[in-house]
Each structure stands twice: as structure tokens, then as C-alpha cells.
Amino acid sequence: MVQTFKFSNASTDFYFNSSFNQLKNITDKRSAIIVTDENVFNAHKNKFKGYNCIVLKPGEEFKIQSTVDSVIETLIKMQADRKSVLIGVGGGVITDLTGYVASVYMRGISFGFIPTSILALVDASIGGKNGIDVGLYKNLVGIIRQPSFILHDVSLLHSLPQGQWENGFAEIIKHACIKDATMFKQLQNTSLQDYLKKKNLLTELIKRNALIKIRVVQKDEFEKGDRRLLNFGHTLGHAIETQYEVLHGQAISIGITYACHISEQLSGFNKTEQVINLLEQYNLPTYAAFNRKKVFEVLRMDKKRIKKEMNFVLLQNIGKGVVQPVELKKLEKIIYSLNI
Amino acid sequence: MVQTFKFSNASTDFYFNSSFNQLKNITDKRSAIIVTDENVFNAHKNKFKGYNCIVLKPGEEFKIQSTVDSVIETLIKMQADRKSVLIGVGGGVITDLTGYVASVYMRGISFGFIPTSILALVDASIGGKNGIDVGLYKNLVGIIRQPSFILHDVSLLHSLPQGQWENGFAEIIKHACIKDATMFKQLQNTSLQDYLKKKNLLTELIKRNALIKIRVVQKDEFEKGDRRLLNFGHTLGHAIETQYEVLHGQAISIGITYACHISEQLSGFNKTEQVINLLEQYNLPTYAAFNRKKVFEVLRMDKKRIKKEMNFVLLQNIGKGVVQPVELKKLEKIIYSLNI
Numbered sequence: 001m002v003q004t005f006k007f008s009n010a011s012t013d014f015y016f017n018s019s020f021n022q023l024k025n026i027t028d029k030r031s032a033i034i035v036t037d038e039n040v041f042n043a044h045k046n047k048f049k050g051y052n053c054i055v056l057k058p059g060e061e062f063k064i065q066s067t068v069d070s071v072i073e074t075l076i077k078m079q080a081d082r083k084s085v086l087i088g089v090g091g092g093v094i095t096d097l098t099g100y101v102a103s104v105y106m107r108g109i110s111f112g113f114i115p116t117s118i119l120a121l122v123d124a125s126i127g128g129k130n131g132i133d134v135g136l137y138k139n140l141v142g143i144i145r146q147p148s149f150i151l152h153d154v155s156l157l158h159s160l161p162q163g164q165w166e167n168g169f170a171e172i173i174k175h176a177c178i179k180d181a182t183m184f185k186q187l188q189n190t191s192l193q194d195y196l197k198k199k200n201l202l203t204e205l206i207k208r209n210a211l212i213k214i215r216v217v218q219k220d221e222f223e224k225g226d227r228r229l230l231n232f233g234h235t236l237g238h239a240i241e242t243q244y245e246v247l248h249g250q251a252i253s254i255g256i257t258y259a260c261h262i263s264e265q266l267s268g269f270n271k272t273e274q275v276i277n278l279l280e281q282y283n284l285p286t287y288a289a290f291n292r293k294k295v296f297e298v299l300r301m302d303k304k305r306i307k308k309e310m311n312f313v314l315l316q317n318i319g320k321g322v323v324q325p326v327e328l329k330k331l332e333k334i335i336y337s338l339n340i
Numbered sequence: 341m342v343q344t345f346k347f348s349n350a351s352t353d354f355y356f357n358s359s360f361n362q363l364k365n366i367t368d369k370r371s372a373i374i375v376t377d378e379n380v381f382n383a384h385k386n387k388f389k390g391y392n393c394i395v396l397k398p399g400e401e402f403k404i405q406s407t408v409d410s411v412i413e414t415l416i417k418m419q420a421d422r423k424s425v426l427i428g429v430g431g432g433v434i435t436d437l438t439g440y441v442a443s444v445y446m447r448g449i450s451f452g453f454i455p456t457s458i459l460a461l462v463d464a465s466i467g468g469k470n471g472i473d474v475g476l477y478k479n480l481v482g483i484i485r486q487p488s489f490i491l492h493d494v495s496l497l498h499s500l501p502q503g504q505w506e507n508g509f510a511e512i513i514k515h516a517c518i519k520d521a522t523m524f525k526q527l528q529n530t531s532l533q534d535y536l537k538k539k540n541l542l543t544e545l546i547k548r549n550a551l552i553k554i555r556v557v558q559k560d561e562f563e564k565g566d567r568r569l570l571n572f573g574h575t576l577g578h579a580i581e582t583q584y585e586v587l588h589g590q591a592i593s594i595g596i597t598y599a600c601h602i603s604e605q606l607s608g609f610n611k612t613e614q615v616i617n618l619l620e621q622y623n624l625p626t627y628a629a630f631n632r633k634k635v636f637e638v639l640r641m642d643k644k645r646i647k648k649e650m651n652f653v654l655l656q657n658i659g660k661g662v663v664q665p666v667e668l669k670k671l672e673k674i675i676y677s678l679n680i
Contacts, residue, residue, distance in 0.1 A: 076641065107643070108484070244471060303447070306422060
């Protein structure tokens with residue numbers, strides 16, 4: 001069943017709890033061009049039969065302009081035109097990159113996503129933020145444009161390595177922290193194994209998180225207000241991610257940990273321990289040593305910085321995030337002073 | 341005086357018949373970053389004093405991704421943030437490229453234009469089409485996003501080489517052909533020298549043409565209908581431009597010539613001679629030998645192609661253009677058969 005959600009300039013059809021096989025009913029096979037990576041392609045070869053496919057090397061290190069260039073060259077060779085539809089089948093790297101290419105090829109063609117990781121299902125595929133990394137700076141180049149459709153098929157998760165499950169739960173815990181105290185409790189009372197074993201439990205959790213993200217984006221697509229909340233844990237997280245060999249979710253988990261401590265000082269938050277315990281319950285790292293100087297150099301180029309201030313996301317309570325401008329110098333001082 | 345024109349998602353402030361010096365009243369000098377080329381920079385050095393400037397090599401051959409990459413690197417070094425405003429000062433290459441970079445840097449920052457060529461004043465700077473060329477394919481990559489402002493200062497035209505004047509008049513004659521029979525007559529009764537000598541005559545003509553383009557774009561920003569008319573002469577023109585060393589206006593003029601002859605066959609147009617005479621009156625080339633096979637190969641990748649058809653712009657009368665889908669094969673046949 002399809003549910004359509006309107007955004008400011010476009011709408012997206014969501015096929016929750018659906019199946020890859022439905023794709024042929026959504027787009028004409030002759031117009032469809034699938035963009036995926038080698039891991040996903042090899043794990044689900046049968047599903048791709050009869051589709052035009054562009055298969056990329058896997059990994060965030062390929063979410064860069066030279067990959068965009070090569071996809072565009074392939075589209076030219078395939079004689080892709082304005083009626084072609086790009087379909088990103090993969091994790092966040094694939095959806096970010098596919099959406100970006102589709103947004104600029106011939107000044108914009110249609111695109112849709114079939115996310116194959118928890119992280120992409122609950123977060124990366126939703127909200128229209130597309131783009132690539134430039135050097136150390138994550139998502140420095142990109143645009144906001146909504147996909148025509150997003151199709152959920154949780155059976156695709158079977159090929160997901162264990163670490164990638166936890167990776168996705170970092171964003172789920174983030175949603176709970178900023179918006180959903182009830183889900184926070186539910187996560188406390190459930191285990192990763194439960195979600196792995198019980199398909200209903202998992203599809204419910206994915207849909208609940210997708211809806212949280214959809215509603216935030218609907219209210220504030222261009223990130224002037226509420227959408228900034230979704231950056232909880234991401235300011236420091238992104239900076240750590242570019243400096244160390246960690247997964248996005250791991251970096252975000254460390255970012256959340258620090259953001260809780262910073263919240264204690266700036267907004268009187270007093271439930272850091274509960275958040276830390278939940279992150280650890282889902283095998284996510286919390287306290288980590290990092291080179292503060294290096295991380296701060298990257299943080300200075302964060303898109304959320306305006307001159308000498310940074311819009312930083314704090315918690316007031318579990319389920320209640322707030323955005324507050326903090327001077328870079330002050331932020332630096334707090335982070336250096338945290339003896340954790 | 342500023343006139344604001346609304347488009348679907350944004351509006352643009354037009355400062356007709358204004359002066360470069362007004363720029364400081366439009367944007368904060370500290371947020372402004374000017375993008376220009378060596379020719380324009382050297383011709384107007386004094387005007388740029390006190391501004392952050394990115395100076396590019398001049399020419400269409402640099403309207404490519406590697407230039408975009410280098411501008412983005414410079415923006416990072418300058419610590420440009422979301423409050424930065426890019427200002428493209430130059431011809432169509434500079435405005436296309438500046439608008440594109442601004443549209444993707446940090447997922448979109450503000451931008452404005454100060455066009456320094458007739459062509460950019462009456463056409464290229466208006467309507468939000470930004471982008472770059474890919475190999476032989478003009479504007480294959482880009483997006484549609486409106487500038488915050490466009491400032492006209494015709495005194496900047498003094499440094500324009502003669503060939504560039506005629507280049508711009510090709511688009512003016514195009515506007516007359518598709519939309520404005522009165523202006524067509526006016527152009528017949530005036531000479532290029534008149535426009536060169538009389539500033540009032542020139543600023544009136546520029547404003548009239550800017551308004552034609554603005555109104556077409558307002559009605560149909562995303563080119564589903566009327567905006568396609570602006571492609572009159574451009575289908576063949578673009579294909580010729582990528583194959584031969586000619587200016588855009590010269591290629592368009594040849595494209596207009598052929599489009600008139602094609603109109604004779606497909607829409608009963610019977611004033612080809614008047615159009616040819618006007619183009620020649622403004623020193624523009626009309627009949628030109630070109631390698632039809634090579635040009636057709638490029639034409640096949642035109643963004644206006646959908647599968648085996650092409651939306652082609654024909655004239656029914658002077659001042660009355662129409663869009664008609666034409667099969668590629670038919671188009672090819674007519675072009676090969678034209679003994680001109």
C-alpha cells in the first residue's frame with residue numbers, strides 16, 4: 001500500500017513493508033536505471049535481472065565528485081533522457097549519490113530509493129538531502145530534492161553485516177532522544193536480537209522512525225528550524241567520522257555522548273546516563289578518545305556554522321531536543337574541559 | 341530602482357539601468373564573493389576593490405566540472421558559509437557556472453548576477469538555468485534555481501569586443517521571432533551602430549528583452565510549455581556550437597536560419613527571407629556548411645529529446661513561435677534534404 005507525503009515542492013510515495021518485486025509496478029523497466037554498489041548487487045543478483053544497472057564500488061570514500069562524473073558518463077552512454085528514472089538501491093552512500101546525480105543530470109530527472117540498510121531506511125533515504133563529500137567535509141556539496149518514491153523491503157536486510165545493524169540503531173536512538181520518549185522506553189525494554197528475530201517488531205520500528213523523520217522534514221524541509229534537531233550528535237559525529245575509521249552510526253553515537261554532556265552544562269539536561277546505557281545496550285561506542293584539535297578543524301567547516309557561531313543541538317529531556325546557537329570558542333572550551 | 345519578479349519557489353530583484361556601485365547596498369561586502377573571469381576582472385579592476393574575488397580563465401571551454409571543483413575548493417579556503425553570497429560578474433559562462441556552484445555548495449547559498457555581455461543581460465542571466473557542459477553536451481548538468489538579484493550596468497559593455505555585441509543580438513532577434521513582431525520591425529528600422537551610440541535606445545532594448553524572458557519563465561519555469569519556445573534556433577545551434585569554433589550567437593543564428601526553413605515545411609511559415617535579412621543586418625551568419633552527420637550525433641543527446649522524438653520550435657509567423665514534437669528521423673531527413 002502506498003502512502004503519499006507532501007513536501008514543499010514535491011511529494012514522495014512511500015511503500016512501507018513492501019517488496020522489491022513491486023518496483024516494476026512503480027516504474028517502467030525501460031525507463032528505470034538502477035544505481036547500486038557491488039555488495040548489494042552481488043547479494044541480490046536475481047532481483048536486478050532485466051534492469052539497466054550502474055554498479056559502483058561500495059563505501060563512503062566513493063561518495064565523491066569523481067564517482068558522480070563517472071555515473072554521468074554512463075548515463076550519457078545509456079542515452080538516458082528526461083524521462084529516465086534513477087533508482088538508488090543501497091545504503092546512505094548510494095541514496096545520497098543517486099539523488100544528487102538525478103538532481104543535476106539534464107537539470108533534474110526523477111528518482112526513487114530502495115534502501116538496503118537500517119540507517120538508510122530510517123534516515124538517509126528520507127528528506128531529500130542529496131550530495132557528496134569534498135575532502136574532509138561531509139555532504140559539503142549537494143542539494144535538497146525529494147525522491148518520487150521510497151520502497152521498503154526489509155528482506156534485503158538479510159545480507160547486512162552485523163555492524164551495519166548497530167550503525168542504523170544510532171539514528172533510531174537519536175530520534176528517540178530528540179522526539180520520542182515512548183520509543184526510548186521501548187528500546188530500553190527490547191534487545192537488538194528481538195528486532196533481528198521478529199520481523200513485525202522491526203518493520204514497526206522502521207516505519208515509526210521513518211514517520212518521525214518525514215514529519216520533521218515536512219514541517220521544515222529547508223532546515224530553518226525543527227529539522228536542525230536531526231543533527232543531534234552529528235556536529236561532533238561528522239567531524240570524528242572524517243578523521244577516524246568508524247561507521248557513521250558509531251561516530252554519531254560518540255557525538256550523542258558528548259552532546260549529552262554539553263547539554264548538562266548548557267540546558268540543564270540530567271539523564272546522560274540513561275542515554276549512554278541505551279547506546280551501549282545496542283553495542284554502540286560512547287566514550288572515545290579523539291584528537292580534539294584535528295576534530296575541531298573539521299568542525300569549523302560544518303555547514304551549520306555561521307561566522308563564529310554554530311547551531312548546536314542540545315537535549316532538555318529524553319524526547320525533547322532544542323537548537324541553540326553556541327559560540328565556537330565556547331564549544332571548544334567545553335569539549336576540551338570534559339574529562340571523559 | 342528595484343523591480344521584484346516572482347518565480348515558483350523564489351523571487352529575483354531586478355535593478356535595470358543601474359550601476360555596479362549599487363552592489364554594496366544590495367549585499368554586505370563581507371559576505372559577498374565575486375566570481376568573474378580574467379577579461380572582466382582586468383577591464384574593471386577598480387570596481388572589484390575591497391571584494392573577495394575568484395577570477396577564472398575566460399571561455400566556454402572552462403564551463404566544466406573541473407572549474408566547479410576548483411571554485412568549491414576556493415570557497416572552502418575562504419571559509420564561505422551559508423550566509424555567503426556568490427556574485428557572478430561576467431557573461432553567460434560566468435553566470436551559468438556561478439549559479440550552479442551556489443546551488444550545490446552547502447546544498448545552496450544565495451547568489452546574484454551582474455551580466456557584462458548583451459547575451460547575458462537579455463538571456464543567459466535570467467530564468468535560473470544554471471549548469472555546465474559535459475564533453476560535447478552543452479548544459480547537460482545543472483539545475484534550475486533563481487538568483488536573488490540581477491543588476492544591469494550597461495557601462496560594463498564598453499569593454500565588450502565587437503563580435504560579442506552581435507552575439508547578443510542573435511538572442512534579441514530570437515525573442516522578436518517567437519514573441520514580439522513589433523520589436524522585429526524596430527530592429528529592422530535600426531542599426532547596430534544606433535544601439536551602440538545611443539544609451540537610451542540600448543537600455544530600452546535590453547529591458548524589453550529581459551522582460552520577454554522573465555515573463556516566459558514566470559509562466560513556465562520548469563519548461564513544460566511556453567519556455568520551450570526560447571529554444572528556437574538552439575537545437576541545431578547547440579549541436580553546431582559544440583562542433584565548430586563559433587560564438588553562441590553565431591551558432592544560434594545558423595540554427596534560426598535552418599529552423600525557419602524547417603518551419604516552411606512543417607508549419608507553413610513563409611517569411612524566412614525577412615528573418616535572414618535581419619540576421620544579416622546585424623552581421624550574423626545564416627547559411628553555413630556543417631558536417632550533418634557529426635552535428636546529428638550531438639543533437640541526439642539534446643535534453644529536449646524524449647526517446648525518438650524531439651520537441652522542436654517552429655515559427656508560424658514573425659512573433660509567433662510554436663513547439664511541435666518531431667521524430668528525429670524526420671528532422672534528419674529534412675535537414676539532409678535542405679539544399680541551402
